[in-house]
Amino acid sequence: MTIPGLTAVTTPWRSRGGQVRRLWSFNAGNLGFIAGLAILVIMLVMSFVAPLYLGSGTVAHTSQTLRPPSAGHLFGTDEYGRDIFVRCMKAVRIDLSLALAVALAGLAIGSVVGSLSATIGGWFDMVVMRITDMLMAFPAFVLALIITASLGNSAQNAAIGVTISYLPQFIRLTRSQALEVRSTDFVAASRVSRTGTFLVAAQHVLPNSFRAPLVQASLIAAWAVLDIAGLSFLGVGVAPPTAEWGQMIALGSGDVLLGDWWTALFPGLMIVAAASAFQLIGDRLERIIR
Amino acid sequence: MAEPTGGRPLLQVEGVVKRFPIRRGVLRGAGAVHAVEGVDLAVGRGEVVSLVGESGSGKSTLGKCITGMIRPTAGRIHFDGVEVSGSSRGARGNFRRRVQPVFQDPRSSLDPRWAIERTIREPLDAFRIGNKAARAARVRELMDLVGLPAHLSQRKPSELSGGQQQRVAIAAALALEPDLLVADEPVSALDVSVQAQILNLLADLRQRLGLALLFIAHDLSVIEHISDRVAVMYLGRIVESGTVSEVFTDPRHPYTRALIDAIPRPDPTQRMSRTRLIGEIPSPVNPPSGCRFHPRCPVAIGVCSQDDPQQTTFSSQHRAACHVAAAQTASLSELPHERAWL
Numbered sequence: 001m002t003i004p005g006l007t008a009v010t011t012p013w014r015s016r017g018g019q020v021r022r023l024w025s026f027n028a029g030n031l032g033f034i035a036g037l038a039i040l041v042i043m044l045v046m047s048f049v050a051p052l053y054l055g056s057g058t059v060a061h062t063s064q065t066l067r068p069p070s071a072g073h074l075f076g077t078d079e080y081g082r083d084i085f086v087r088c089m090k091a092v093r094i095d096l097s098l099a100l101a102v103a104l105a106g107l108a109i110g111s112v113v114g115s116l117s118a119t120i121g122g123w124f125d126m127v128v129m130r131i132t133d134m135l136m137a138f139p140a141f142v143l144a145l146i147i148t149a150s151l152g153n154s155a156q157n158a159a160i161g162v163t164i165s166y167l168p169q170f171i172r173l174t175r176s177q178a179l180e181v182r183s184t185d186f187v188a189a190s191r192v193s194r195t196g197t198f199l200v201a202a203q204h205v206l207p208n209s210f211r212a213p214l215v216q217a218s219l220i221a222a223w224a225v226l227d228i229a230g231l232s233f234l235g236v237g238v239a240p241p242t243a244e245w246g247q248m249i250a251l252g253s254g255d256v257l258l259g260d261w262w263t264a265l266f267p268g269l270m271i272v273a274a275a276s277a278f279q280l281i282g283d284r285l286e287r288i289i290r
Numbered sequence: 291m292a293e294p295t296g297g298r299p300l301l302q303v304e305g306v307v308k309r310f311p312i313r314r315g316v317l318r319g320a321g322a323v324h325a326v327e328g329v330d331l332a333v334g335r336g337e338v339v340s341l342v343g344e345s346g347s348g349k350s351t352l353g354k355c356i357t358g359m360i361r362p363t364a365g366r367i368h369f370d371g372v373e374v375s376g377s378s379r380g381a382r383g384n385f386r387r388r389v390q391p392v393f394q395d396p397r398s399s400l401d402p403r404w405a406i407e408r409t410i411r412e413p414l415d416a417f418r419i420g421n422k423a424a425r426a427a428r429v430r431e432l433m434d435l436v437g438l439p440a441h442l443s444q445r446k447p448s449e450l451s452g453g454q455q456q457r458v459a460i461a462a463a464l465a466l467e468p469d470l471l472v473a474d475e476p477v478s479a480l481d482v483s484v485q486a487q488i489l490n491l492l493a494d495l496r497q498r499l500g501l502a503l504l505f506i507a508h509d510l511s512v513i514e515h516i517s518d519r520v521a522v523m524y525l526g527r528i529v530e531s532g533t534v535s536e537v538f539t540d541p542r543h544p545y546t547r548a549l550i551d552a553i554p555r556p557d558p559t560q561r562m563s564r565t566r567l568i569g570e571i572p573s574p575v576n577p578p579s580g581c582r583f584h585p586r587c588p589v590a591i592g593v594c595s596q597d598d599p600q601q602t603t604f605s606s607q608h609r610a611a612c613h614v615a616a617a618q619t620a621s622l623s624e625l626p627h628e629r630a631w632l
Binding site: 185190208 | 359393394398400402403412416459462463
């Protein structure tokens, strides 16, 4: 018998067997997750397949500039006559890998710092919290922009900038989970009579407060897609001639006024699709751990 | 003060005080929670001492001070003649091995991600005892000792019953061959039928390993059969202590009487005169003046609200801190005990 209202009571450190399996079943609640995963898989496959059949998209064709979408050029061509479809697909690899790098680096650094902060406590916790407060005082994108611009414009620095701008979220989230885990008796037993602080953090606190940050990572990946594209749009991220969505929009944004809508629209749609895919996956994961 | 029979005690607690300063809310800086206020207690080798009292009496806080989970504000704790309350973490190393905690809720005292074999092995790993094979053998031995079948060794805590989980927790606590277990309500989270099994296990382990036990409980019926001595706590103080038979058959402090009267006796012919406690335990932030029990005491007299009662010795072991009880032994010791309360 289930009592409504009682089923919602959860504790973050309980193991929940069978939840990973629930991800692979086809049902209404799972449609978003499957769709999100499908979008990412199709994008990745296309990023490898498209250049094989449709050319590299790097060579300028002065005779074919600014062609509207057609059977030959699905998304049309840009002002240098490069095929936008191929360029959109080639950009998948760099955009998705930067977004994933941001999410994973944020997760790795944030969860370690957050769980240590909760386990050690005292002045260490104080310092970490004040630093996160400081970082959170900036709007995330502005902070990413400042960091990337001061490190120098490159794809790698854009990823570093965006990662730092999201670190406070990971640290705070892991810390709040870890504080709850830390108050459990198995941590008390391990701490007092058995192991040192770092081992306790590594063996008990971190692994038991990892679920929420993991979900957070897939939601952050969605935001990172937007931020990476945004930075490149502003010219501080991925530099031309590498194909990247935000930078393609920047290149095409002037054309829109002249009626050549396709140069900016399709990279924009790619960004929406990729961000939505991460969001859909994250939403489902979040619902499962709640 | 409660003292064990003969010899230097294994654990000697002297005047331990623990106050938690209030750091949050409108009362910030306005005072402290007086959780433990000057407690003396001793546990001898192989002895079972029970600490009883209702929630908020400070018994768990005292237990945490003894296991070293928190540091007392004042007072000394000696273990086997060595002071351990103020010493550095390194100096505590040996002491940490010899005093091990057992907690109330086994579901939260076992890491849900670890197979029970790993939980039991953790202390052995932490202190690098023996090689891999020796540790594995020791884990099997410990599981056998607490009555866990060997085939459960790879199970997760969630796959075990509450009683089995508590056996795992006890096995892990025993891994380092401690001299003293501090068991904080080890059976109150368990089914009644399982409680007896765990109590029997603890009594059995004491017999076989010569283990001393500090047993923290709020339920007197649980400790009656397992303890040698009992100490009753109220609002951070020990109000009465003595051997089990002294405290149970001849309680001197009205609080102890009330606790004993609260034990359900399955005997309808028994007289139904009971001391009942009314109200809640007062706030440990502002403890009552004089005797801390006087606002709830059925026999309080004028002096109780002014003077803090000292411990009165009734026999070599039996002591209580009560003005009324002290006055009775002084002048009315011939009066039948039951009548004296009317």
